[in-house]
Amino acid sequence: MSMDQLNYYLDIYSYWIIFFFLFCGIVGIPAPEESLLILVGILSNQHDLHLMPTLVSAFAGSFSGMLFAYLIGRSFMIYVMKYGRFIGLTDKRWVKLKKNYMTNIPKTILFGFYIPGLRQINPYFAGLKPVPFATFLLFSFIGTGLWVFPFVLIGYYAGNTFHIKPEWVPYLGVILLSLFLIRILFKRFFKKVKRLNE
Numbered sequence: 001m002s003m004d005q006l007n008y009y010l011d012i013y014s015y016w017i018i019f020f021f022l023f024c025g026i027v028g029i030p031a032p033e034e035s036l037l038i039l040v041g042i043l044s045n046q047h048d049l050h051l052m053p054t055l056v057s058a059f060a061g062s063f064s065g066m067l068f069a070y071l072i073g074r075s076f077m078i079y080v081m082k083y084g085r086f087i088g089l090t091d092k093r094w095v096k097l098k099k100n101y102m103t104n105i106p107k108t109i110l111f112g113f114y115i116p117g118l119r120q121i122n123p124y125f126a127g128l129k130p131v132p133f134a135t136f137l138l139f140s141f142i143g144t145g146l147w148v149f150p151f152v153l154i155g156y157y158a159g160n161t162f163h164i165k166p167e168w169v170p171y172l173g174v175i176l177l178s179l180f181l182i183r184i185l186f187k188r189f190f191k192k193v194k195r196l197n198e
Helices: 004-011 015-027 033-045 052-075 077-087 091-103 107-116 118-128 135-161 166-197
Strands: none
Touching: 015 033, 015 052, 033 052, 033 135, 052 077, 052 118, 052 135, 077 166, 107 118, 107 135, 118 135
16 A cells, blocks of 8 residues: 555544554554554644544554454464464474463563564464463553554654655654664674673
């Protein structure tokens, strides 16, 4: 979907389209999530949208998508267990996945939002495990806020400081995501170096 189409839908449906796109993006239907969050932040700054309803609709769409995907994962767990071997999910792989996932549940749910792909499979896998609903609810609620609010506010304050054309927004989203991933890689690298020196 092009930025022109996104702007067109935002003009007509405003807050509902923000909710819808973010819900779809979390559930796994392709949508430009980070770019959308930055764009709506810019539009809030330019008074095309209001900041608080924008934050609420973005948060609600993302959080609802997480809950929906979790419930789908939980509902169909029995089928995945039964027929998983047909998609390469052997008993050995299933045990390994469960072990790896369960050791880092809070971290995976909280920061999985920042990694495209993981963001989409995270709630399904949490439902498949199953991660207790209260645990998933708490960490996905916090994680949603940690993902949605910074991106919208970056767009809001960047739009105030610089003149940003809407067509530049996807590139800004890619840059921010790249910086985040570089930070994670550096952190892991320095941890390994520290372990080797000990």
